[in-house]
Amino acid sequence: MASAQPQCSIVGQGAIGLLAASRLQLAGWAVDLWLRQPNPLRIDFHPLQGPGQSLNFAACQRPAELLFIPVKAYAALPCLQQLQPLLQPGTQIVISHNGMPDLATLQRHVTVNQGLWFLSTSQAAMRTATGVRHTGAGSSVLAALNDTALSSQPKVEPWLNTALGPLTITADIQPALWRKLAINAAINPLTAIHGINNGALAAAEFQAQLEAIVSEVCVVAAAEGMHLPLAETLQQVQQVIAATAANYSSMLQDVRVGRRTELAAITGYIVNTAARHGLAVPANQALWQALASTA
Incomplete structure (x- = not known):
């Protein structure tokens, strides 16, 4: 099943990122993590319902074409700048953080052939000593921030609906x-x-x-x-x-x-x-x- 889905990469090991990674892997997506220390990561995932599971994630050396950056607000731009030289043409970049983003500045740091999105989520998760716990059911709102993103909605929508859905796509976030x-x-x-x-x-x-x-x-x-x-x-x-x-x-x-x-x-x-x-x-x-x- 995993081979039928595009590869995706998630930055870091924060609660929302690991929640998204866990839901994606369990649904058959190929997902890896971009980490400061590029080592494989094993976590215990506790869903809202049902038993917990141990999941293994590879550490990527080069981010995939679907890239999710769920980092702290102050880290979003530095992270994008650091990763930019490694990104492929056509990469779809989804940024998510608390607080009000500086969308105009983020837009200036992608190329014309890269899609840029911003996602706001009410899904709740908490890091544990060994992994992540999904602690509250929520939903997510996603908006394309440039034309390249708009043309790639059929590729991006199922990915993020699996990761942090139910997902609503809006023209005005x-x-x-x-x-x-x-x-x-x-x-x-x-x-x-x-x-x-x-x-x-x-x-x-x-x-x-x-x-x-x-x-x-x-x-x-x-x-x-x-x-x-x-x-x-x-x-x-x-x-x-x-x-x-x-x-x-x-x-x-x-x-x-x-x-x-x-x-x-x-x-x-x-x-x-x-x-x-x-x-x-x-x-x-x-x-x-x-x-x-x-x-």
Whole structure:
């Protein structure tokens, strides 16, 4: 079965990347990993339902024509720049990270015969000591960022639908990016500051703060020409809190091990965009100040 599918490569061994790699391999796709240390990787994969499985992944020396880059926001451009000399003509490059991406800059770092995509996902996964656990069912939104990507949709759609579907392809990913930004802005900094799992944010003590954070994101979105309804967005935040209750956010995990966070692409983006429009965002500003040393 694997031979019927194109080869694909996934960068790194973060939770979403390993979730995608595991789902692809189990569905018969040929998938390898681009790692800092190019050694084969054996992981234990725990799906939402059913028993766990041990999976083996080869380390690639040259990325395949289908390339998924699910890295931290600050690493996306350096990673693309590092890999660019190794990429084939016709490579389809899919980037995914938390926070608001700089799509224009990413577009400038691909050639005219390479497809560039951005994917926003609500699938939830967590690294374990030996692998990855799929911790929350979600979906993904994918957008082509250039003409070469558009012409390659029949090749890319089944790949990513298998990896992180159900998949929706859209001509305009901005609404999905703003919705995801609001969710990240509400959950990630608070869990990082208080050292709690996502589910703890359902407590009454956090509701006023969550509403203030999300309300400010909606105001900033409106200033950027994006309609983000407050009640609907708050409901989405609560749904994610419930669906990922046992999860520890990536920002909290980064803080705990002294790793750089994605705060600049999440809360920092909100604070800086608000400043451009002369808007006050005190709830987000307080989060930024509390965690600025991690950005």
